[in-house]
Each structure stands twice: as structure tokens, then as C-alpha cells.
Amino acid sequence: MAGRVDLDGNPIKPMTICMIGAGGFIGSHLCEKLMSETPHTVLAVDVYSDKIKHLLEPTSLPWNGRIQFHRINIKNDSRLEGLIKMADLTVNLAAICTPADYNTRPLDTIYSNFIDALPVVKYCSENGKRLIHFSTCEVYGKTIGAFLPEDSPLRQDPAYFVLSEEASPCIFGPIEKQRWSYACAKQLIERLIYAEGAENGLEFTIVRPFNWIGPRMDFIPGIDGPSEGVPRVLACFSNNLLRHEPLKLVDGGHSQRTFIYIKDAIEAVFLMIENPARANGHIFNVGNPNNEVTVKQLAEMMTQVYSKVSGETPLETPTVDVSSKEFYGEGYDDSDKRIPDMTIINRQLGWNPKTSLWDLLESTLTYQHRTYAEAVKQAMSKTTTN
Numbered sequence: 001m002a003g004r005v006d007l008d009g010n011p012i013k014p015m016t017i018c019m020i021g022a023g024g025f026i027g028s029h030l031c032e033k034l035m036s037e038t039p040h041t042v043l044a045v046d047v048y049s050d051k052i053k054h055l056l057e058p059t060s061l062p063w064n065g066r067i068q069f070h071r072i073n074i075k076n077d078s079r080l081e082g083l084i085k086m087a088d089l090t091v092n093l094a095a096i097c098t099p100a101d102y103n104t105r106p107l108d109t110i111y112s113n114f115i116d117a118l119p120v121v122k123y124c125s126e127n128g129k130r131l132i133h134f135s136t137c138e139v140y141g142k143t144i145g146a147f148l149p150e151d152s153p154l155r156q157d158p159a160y161f162v163l164s165e166e167a168s169p170c171i172f173g174p175i176e177k178q179r180w181s182y183a184c185a186k187q188l189i190e191r192l193i194y195a196e197g198a199e200n201g202l203e204f205t206i207v208r209p210f211n212w213i214g215p216r217m218d219f220i221p222g223i224d225g226p227s228e229g230v231p232r233v234l235a236c237f238s239n240n241l242l243r244h245e246p247l248k249l250v251d252g253g254h255s256q257r258t259f260i261y262i263k264d265a266i267e268a269v270f271l272m273i274e275n276p277a278r279a280n281g282h283i284f285n286v287g288n289p290n291n292e293v294t295v296k297q298l299a300e301m302m303t304q305v306y307s308k309v310s311g312e313t314p315l316e317t318p319t320v321d322v323s324s325k326e327f328y329g330e331g332y333d334d335s336d337k338r339i340p341d342m343t344i345i346n347r348q349l350g351w352n353p354k355t356s357l358w359d360l361l362e363s364t365l366t367y368q369h370r371t372y373a374e375a376v377k378q379a380m381s382k383t384t385t386n
């Protein structure tokens with residue numbers, strides 16, 4: 001831990017980080033690594049702490065005193081400004097960020113991703129504090145290529161689909177497609193942060209994650225989350241595999257995504273935290289362009305890997321098609337393809353992702369099986385006996 005230096009060889013001083021949304025998927029991984037590998041202190045703000053409980057107790061943990069949990073809802077708590085003032089850096093992760101909510105709870109989605117983030121930006125700007133704000137790859141929306149004829153050769157040209165921070169437009173569907181409420185709220189908060197930087201000198205970094213996945217992502221419905229809840233695709237498919245039921249392919253599973261292992265992505269955030277001179281004023285794509293699959297291919301890979309790690313034989317028909325209206329309800333729409341341009345993060349931070357999709361699925365599904373298989377079996381046997 002001693003002798004940490006930044007990318008330019010300068011010693012890194014211990015800092016205090018106010019992390020909002022620290023109890024979520026990404027926050028839990030960030031806190032874990034900050035505690036085990038750095039001397040930094042974390043003021044962890046969230047309404048939930050289950051995913052970081054192992055870092056808070058018992059008091060004999062080696063980092064005792066370096067992480068404090070504050071159960072605060074940032075919508076309405078006057079303690080927030082005090083915590084931001086105490087910190088050198090604020091990392092804001094708090095958000096509603098599951099697609100099933102965007103079209104069914106659009107008001108909550110917009111408030112969470114725009115209105116609730118406003119005071120955080122304001123307190124950082126007024127108090128001269130640095131901000132790392134989590135946005136999303138969804139701000140790009142659809143690719144330009146999606147609007148070309150199906151057989152156009154230009155669809156193969158990266159200029160029509162690779163998503164670049166400095167060049168790509170943000171293309172959303174019509175207002176009645178409420179799917180885009182999240183992307184639009186995130187885009188507006190990005191623009192506000194950028195303007196605070198330009199007009200008032202706010203030191204900021206904006207992160208655009210491209211489908212980060214790994215252990216502790218979301219919840220398994222009926223086990224550690226609501227039984228009717230719809231998490232993101234990794235947890236949906238994990239749930240299907242754990243219950244030995246077919247994986248549901250929304251509208252045929254033709255959409256494409258690039259998935260990155262959470263541990264690779266966290267390395268990038270570390271570089272941003274510890275290299276302000278290289279990260280301030282930038283927007284960074286963080287993803288793995290080498291791990292592109294269709295959702296259908298993801299389902300096939302997860303089925304194969306789960307069978308390997310659990311020893312269970314896959315179903316004869318492992319997937320089933322479902323319409324987006326049936327699965328998500330009215331107002332759903334989708335991003336067709338998401339390949340991040342890595343030029344800026346490479347140039348500024350020299351960062352590259354490492355883990356292949358096969359490897360990250362193997363470690364993640366091993367975790368899912370170990371954590372949930374028994375609980376799911378018990379829950380299913382209770383339902384059949386009742």
C-alpha cells in the first residue's frame with residue numbers, strides 16, 4: 001500500500017472519497033478494492049448496505065475506521081452537503097438504472113438520474129470539490145447504422161456504429177418510447193456537469209459504463225429482491241438458469257452488447273481517481289470492444305458455462321422468445337449495438353480491458369451458483385409444497 005504513485009510517477013496522497021450509491025453493484029467493488037489496496041478513506045452513502053456489509057463488520061477488519069456507512073437518501077437529506085465538504089472527491093453512482101423501470105416508472109427514473117443528481121453537482125461546484133459522475137453508454141442511444149437499409153454495406157463500416165465520446169451523436173426514439181427517459185436524463189446531467197466545468201471551473205470526470213457485469217449485480221427475484229422484479233440481463237438469465245427454466249429472449253435476442261468484467265472496469269475508475277490531472281474535464285467510455293455478442297449468443301454461452309460450473313444438464317430447449325411488450329410493457333425500445341471507442345481512455349490513462357467473455361462468465365456464474373443455488377432450490381420446493 002505504501003509508495004503508491006500515479007501514472008506520472010508522483011506519490012499519491014491518501015484522500016477522502018464521498019461515494020454516493022456505494023452500496024450498489026459498482027460501489028461495492030470500488031469500496032472493496034479501495035479498502036484492500038489503498039490508504040484512502042470512504043464515506044459510503046446509500047439507502048442499502050447489504051452488498052458492503054462484509055467491509056463494515058466486524059470492527060477487527062484491517063481497514064477499520066477507513067470506511068463509514070451513512071444511510072442517507074440523497075433526495076431529502078441535509079447531511080449530504082457536509083459529507084461532500086469533508087471529502088476531497090465525490091463519486092456519484094446513485095441512480096435507478098434497470099431498463100424495466102425506464103418505461104414503467106419514467107418519473108422516478110428522470111428524478112433519480114437528473115433532479116436528485118443536481119444538488120451533488122451544485123455542492124461540488126460551490127465547494128471547489130472534484131466530481132466523478134457515473135453516466136451511461138445509453139446516452140448514445142441507437143447507432144447511425146441502425147437507420148441504414150438492412151443490406152447497406154455501410155452497416156459494416158465502423159464509422160456507422162463505433163461510439164465515440166467526441167464524435168458520435170446521441171440518438172433517442174420518440175417521447176412515447178419511454179425507454180429513453182433514462183438516457184435523456186443522463187444526457188442532461190452530463191451537459192450540466194460539462195457546463196459547470198466550462199463556466200464555473202468544476203473539476204469533473206464523466207464515466208460511461210458499457211454493460212459492466214460480475215458478482216453482486218442486481219438481485220435474484222424472490223431471493224434477495226422482489227419476486228416480480230426484473231433486473232438487468234445477467235441477473236435475469238442467472239435466475240432462469242438457477243430455476244432450470246428457459247432464458248427469455250426479448251424480441252428474438254438480436255440486440256448486440258459488449259460486456260466487460262467488473263474487475264477490469266474498476267481498474268479504469270481507479271486510474272481516474274488517482275490521476276486527476278489526466279482525468280479531469282474528460283468523458284470516458286469504459287467497456288470491452290472485444291466482447292461483443294448478440295443477446296441470443298450471450299444466452300447460449302451462459303447456458304453452456306452454467307452447465308459446466310453447476311454440473312447440471314442444460315434444458316433441451318434452453319431459450320424462449322418473448323415480445324418486448326410482454327416482457328417490459330408499453331414504451332420499451334432498445335439500443336441496437338454498443339461498441340465503445342477506446343481512443344480517449346487509452347490516450348489519457350493507458351487503460352485496456354483484459355478478461356474474455358468466457359472467462360468472466362465462468363467466474364461470475366460460479367459465484368451465482370455458490371451464492372444462490374441452495375436458496376433457489378429451497379424457495380422452489382416451498383412453492384410446490386404450498
Ligand SMILES: NC(=O)c1ccc[n+]([C@@H]2O[C@H](COP(=O)([O-])OP(=O)(O)OC[C@H]3O[C@@H](n4cnc5c(N)ncnc54)[C@H](O)[C@@H]3O)[C@@H](O)[C@H]2O)c1
Pocket residue numbers: 020021022023024025026027045046047048072073074075092093094095096097112116134135136137138208209210211212213218
Ligand atoms: N452496471 C452497469 O453496467 C452500468 C452501465 C451504465 C451505467 N451505469 C451507471 O453506474 C451507476 C451505478 O450502477 P450500478 O450498476 O452499481 O447500479 P446499482 O443499482 O447496483 O447501484 C446504485 C446504488 O445507488 C443507490 N441509490 C439510488 N438512489 C439513491 C438515493 N436517492 N439515495 C441514496 N442512494 C441511492 C441504490 O440503493 C444502489 O445501491 C449508475 O449511475 C448507473 O446508471 C452502470
Ligand SMILES: O=c1ccn([C@@H]2O[C@H](COP(=O)(O)OP(=O)(O)O[C@H]3OC[C@@H](O)[C@H](O)[C@H]3O)[C@@H](O)[C@H]2O)c(=O)[nH]1
Pocket residue numbers: 097098099135136137138209210211231232233234236237248249250251253255257295334335
Ligand atoms: O431476460 C432478459 C433480459 C434482457 N434481455 C435483453 O438483453 C439486453 C440487455 O439488457 P440489460 O438489462 O442488460 O440492459 P441494457 O443493456 O439494455 O441497458 C443497460 O445498459 C447500460 C446501463 O445504463 C443500464 O444498466 C441499462 O440501461 C436488452 O436487449 C434486453 O432486451 C433479454 O433478452 N432477456
